[in-house]
Amino acid sequence: MLQINNIEVVYMKVIEVLRGVSLNVSRGKIIALLGANGAGKTTTLKAISGLLKTEEGEITDGSIYLAGERIDGYGPEDIAGMGISQVMEGRRVLEHLTVEENLMVGAYLRKDRAGVKKDMDMVFDYFPGLKRLRRQTSGYLSGGEQQMLVIGRALMGRPKLMLLDEPSLGLAPLMVQEIYGIIKGINSEQKMAILLVEQNARAALGIADTGHIMENGKIVMGGPAEELRDNDDIREFYMGLSTVGSRKSYRDIKHYRRRKRWIA
Amino acid sequence: MTYFLQLVVTGFSLGIVYALVAIGFVIILKCSEVFNIAQGHFVLIGGYLGYTFLVAFHLPIWACLLMAMATAAVMGLLIERLTLRPLVGQPVLAVIMMTIALASILEGLATLIWGGEYKTYHGLLPTLSLHIGEISVPSESLIGLIVSGAAVTILMLFFHYTKIGLAMRATAEDLQVVQSAGIKATRVYALSWVIASVVGVIGGILLGGVSGVMIPLANVGIKAFAVVLLGGLESIGGAIVAGIILGILENVAAGYLDPLLPGGGLANVFPFIVMIVVLIFKPHGLFGQVRIERI
Numbered sequence: 001m002l003q004i005n006n007i008e009v010v011y012m013k014v015i016e017v018l019r020g021v022s023l024n025v026s027r028g029k030i031i032a033l034l035g036a037n038g039a040g041k042t043t044t045l046k047a048i049s050g051l052l053k054t055e056e057g058e059i060t061d062g063s064i065y066l067a068g069e070r071i072d073g074y075g076p077e078d079i080a081g082m083g084i085s086q087v088m089e090g091r092r093v094l095e096h097l098t099v100e101e102n103l104m105v106g107a108y109l110r111k112d113r114a115g116v117k118k119d120m121d122m123v124f125d126y127f128p129g130l131k132r133l134r135r136q137t138s139g140y141l142s143g144g145e146q147q148m149l150v151i152g153r154a155l156m157g158r159p160k161l162m163l164l165d166e167p168s169l170g171l172a173p174l175m176v177q178e179i180y181g182i183i184k185g186i187n188s189e190q191k192m193a194i195l196l197v198e199q200n201a202r203a204a205l206g207i208a209d210t211g212h213i214m215e216n217g218k219i220v221m222g223g224p225a226e227e228l229r230d231n232d233d234i235r236e237f238y239m240g241l242s243t244v245g246s247r248k249s250y251r252d253i254k255h256y257r258r259r260k261r262w263i264a
Numbered sequence: 265m266t267y268f269l270q271l272v273v274t275g276f277s278l279g280i281v282y283a284l285v286a287i288g289f290v291i292i293l294k295c296s297e298v299f300n301i302a303q304g305h306f307v308l309i310g311g312y313l314g315y316t317f318l319v320a321f322h323l324p325i326w327a328c329l330l331m332a333m334a335t336a337a338v339m340g341l342l343i344e345r346l347t348l349r350p351l352v353g354q355p356v357l358a359v360i361m362m363t364i365a366l367a368s369i370l371e372g373l374a375t376l377i378w379g380g381e382y383k384t385y386h387g388l389l390p391t392l393s394l395h396i397g398e399i400s401v402p403s404e405s406l407i408g409l410i411v412s413g414a415a416v417t418i419l420m421l422f423f424h425y426t427k428i429g430l431a432m433r434a435t436a437e438d439l440q441v442v443q444s445a446g447i448k449a450t451r452v453y454a455l456s457w458v459i460a461s462v463v464g465v466i467g468g469i470l471l472g473g474v475s476g477v478m479i480p481l482a483n484v485g486i487k488a489f490a491v492v493l494l495g496g497l498e499s500i501g502g503a504i505v506a507g508i509i510l511g512i513l514e515n516v517a518a519g520y521l522d523p524l525l526p527g528g529g530l531a532n533v534f535p536f537i538v539m540i541v542v543l544i545f546k547p548h549g550l551f552g553q554v555r556i557e558r559i
Contacts, residue, residue, distance in 0.1 A: 049444055080446035088444070094437040097430075105434045108427065109446040157445065 001027045001193060002048070002084075002161055007062030007072070009040075009047055009217075011055070017043045019217040020062070025161060028191045030184070032204040032225065034238055035214035041197040042089060044214070045163045048195070049086040050076035066161070081109055085154035089165040089197075091146040095139030099130055102138050102149055106156030116156070123152035126182050144175040151179070155186065161193045162186075168200040176203055183207060201238035205229045213238070266398045271519040272512050273396075277405035278474075279511020280412040285467040285484060286491035286503040287419060288460030294436035294498050295456040297356070298348065301363040304485015305370035306461050310336070310468020311477035312374055315383045325390055329411070332469055333462050340461030344454045352453070371479060384476035408470045415466055416504060419459070423500075432456065436498070490539045495549050502551030510535040 002025040009018035018040045025031050033041050046052040047059055053075055064072040071079055085106070094102050103123060107116045124131035127148040133141060138149055147167055154162050167183065168176040184207040187194050198204035205211050205225045212222040213234065221228075228234050289303045313335055317328035347366060351359050394401040401409075423429040428451075435442045435452045443449055468477075471484060491510055495502030518531030542550065 051440055051444060054440060054443065076440075076443040077446050077448045080444055086444045088440065092438055092441045094434050094441060096437060097433060101430060101433075104427075104430055105442065105445050105447070108431060153445070 001025055001067055002195070003065040004044075004048070005063045005065070007044075007047055007064065008060045009043055009052065009057055010060050011057045013058070017057070017217055018047065021214075021217070021219055022062075023195075023212065023219065025193050025195050027160075028187070028193055029209045030187050030194045030196060030207055032201075032208035032211040033195065033197045033214060034199070034201045034204060034211060036199075039214040040217040041214055042165055043217075045086060045165055045195065045197055047072070048079075049084055049163055050074055050079040051086065051088075080157065083158075083160035084163065085157045085159035085161075086163040087150050087154045087165060087167070089169060091143065091150055091169075093138040093141070093146045093149050095137070097138060098135050099138050099141070099149055100134045102153050103156050106153035109157065115158075119156055119158065123155055126155075126186060127152055144171055144179070147171060147175075147179055148182075151183070151186075155190075159192065161195065164194055164196045166197055166199060168198060168203055176200065180207055201234065267519065268516070269399050271515045273399055273401055274405045275512035275515030276508055277401070277409040277412075277511070278515060279508035280416070280504075281408050281467050281470050281507075282484070282487055282491050282511050283504045283507025284412040284415055284463050286488040286495070286507055287416065287500055288463040289488050289492055290498065290500055290503050291432075291456045292460045293492075295432055296348070296352075296435075296453045298359050298363065299356075300460065301360065301485070302367040302370060303460065303464055303488055304482040305367045305374075306336070306339075306464025307468040307471065307484045307488075308374055308477070308479065308482040309339070309370060310465030311472030311481050312378045312383065312468075313465060314469035314472045315378070315385050315477055318385045319383075325407075329466065329469065332465050336462040336465035337458045339465075340458035341454055343461070344457035348453065348457065349450065352450070367482070367485075371482060375479065378477075380479070382476055382478045383472075385473060386476065404470075404474045407473070411466060411470060415463060419463070420500070428452075428455065487535070490536055493549055494539045494542055496552030497549060499549070499551040502549060506550060510539070513538055 002023075004021060004023040006020045006022050007018055008016065008020060010016050021040070021044055023031070023033075023044070033044060035041050043052070043057065046055070046057065048064060052059065059072050063070055066082055066084065069082070071082060074082075094105060097105070100120070103120055107119065110116050124134075129145055130148055130152060133145065138146065141149065151164070151167065164183070167179055171179070180203050183194065183196075186192060187207075196204055196208060205228055208225040210222065211225045211228040212219045213228075214220065285303060285307055288306065289300055292298050292300045310332060313332040314328060317323045317331050318325070323331065343366065347362055348359070351362055390407070391403045392406045393403060394406055423433055431442065431447045432452050432455065435447065435449060439449060467484065468481065471481065475481070487510065491503055491507045494510065495504070495506030513535045514531050517534035521530045521534065546552075
């Protein structure tokens with residue numbers, strides 16, 4: 001459904017952030033995009049949603065297609081209308097608006113009032129905690145509630161594809177688990193494709209169908225999520241697990257070299 | 265006592281007009297972070313439009329208001345499209361310079377079209393009168409009260425109960441979020457200039473009816489700044505309260521202080537003195553937006 005062909009992104013005409021990224025998201029799947037800080041994960045999402053343009057970034061090469069239609073070159077408002085919602089990093093709630101008003105902003109482009117009302121109930125079904133807070137000023141919600149609210153806001157636009165940027169950021173492990181459970185539920189029940197950017201590789205690979213690893217503006221590795229979960233390098237570098245119990249021998253010594261090979 | 269209440273009542277209605285003008289300023293500031301120096305010049309244009317439609321075209325007051333509002337809407341749209349839109353994303357200083365230029369251009373155009381002499385349409389507004397006990401509310405004050413009160417109410421309803429009103433409040437919070445929800449920011453900017461220009465023009469017609477129209481009418485803009493600073497930069501409710509406070513202060517000061525000092529200019533300065541004192545103790549103004557910080 002979404003097809004990214006070898007895009008390159010440059011900020012302010014000098015800083016090259018993406019150096020040839022290709023990615024496919026098929027209908028109804030969850031794709032995880034993992035990597036360290038500065039690898040270019042968020043930039044990839046912004047290139048898709050068009051928000052790059054608001055930050056002096058530019059796609060200098062490559063192309064992005066949504067359901068066969070080329071979408072790079074459009075602004076964020078138009079791309080939102082084509083069925084892509086981005087949930088930005090850092091829980092960007094509209095602080096002085098109520099929970100309900102936040103959700104209504106997500107449904108701005110929709111004309112079917114009955115459908116909007118139904119979807120608001122659907123959001124409250126997924127996040128029962130929000131229902132009780134519907135008239136509260138959203139700036140005073142807890143971190144977890146705010147994360148739920150921004151995901152709910154993206155849902156209100158009924159997107160075909162949701163771009164989720166670090167939903168686990170700054171949340172307690174239990175809350176991360178809860179939110180990931182709900183994301184998985186939304187994906188399977190609404191048949192909504194999700195492109196998920198995460199630092200928390202374990203949580204992301206737990207629900208994703210496919211995973212990709214980014215480093216220095218390139219995708220260096222990809223494959224089915226369960227394969228990545230079992231991959232020793234990924235366990236070590238991104239999940240913080242070493243092969244417990246095995247004798248420490250070659251791996252410690254070769255750590256540096258293996259890492260280097262990836263980056264090059 | 266009657267004299268004091270009389271001053272308070274007329275000051276109150278004057279204050280509502282200030283509040284209306286200040287709201288236009290706040291809306292532009294909130295939606296597009298532009299500090300509109302030319303807000304007072306919308307008032308000036310409003311005064312002249314009032315003169316044109318009431319005196320030259322002999323229109324009744326309601327038709328005059330409608331025509332002036334339509335003209336103001338077009339003026340707001342044109343100004344946004346031609347002068348502000350090309351500067352979206354440019355440094356704040358460049359945008360402020362543009363609004364200063366806009367103030368000069370509007371002032372020059374007004375002189376070009378209507379000439380430099382004093383215009384008045386004092387007797388042409390309908391005469392209403394209201395007596396509460398011993399206080400009689402003068403006709404201009406009553407009209408000012410009704411028209412601006414209605415305008416402020418309509419604006420508040422607009423912001424809370426329409427989709428585009430919600431979009432405007434949302435844009436004031438986070439531009440990127442709003443864009444990724446499919447809301448066209450340029451449309452919100454254009455609308456904020458239309459509203460600012462319309463409320464400025466309404467204020468101009470009302471104030472022009474009281475004191476006549478000449479270039480210095482644009483100084484109402486400075487009073488609007490005072491209102492906005494006192495009320496808190498980003499608060500519409502604050503602008504209303506602060507507008508009323510300043511209106512009353514100005515009138516009461518005029519009533520009691522001006523006879524004491526020869527020259528009688530103190531009334532115009534007094535509200536600013538109060539504003540400075542308040543700002544020393546509450547730098548965000550009385551109702552400035554408190555940055556929400558969770559603990």
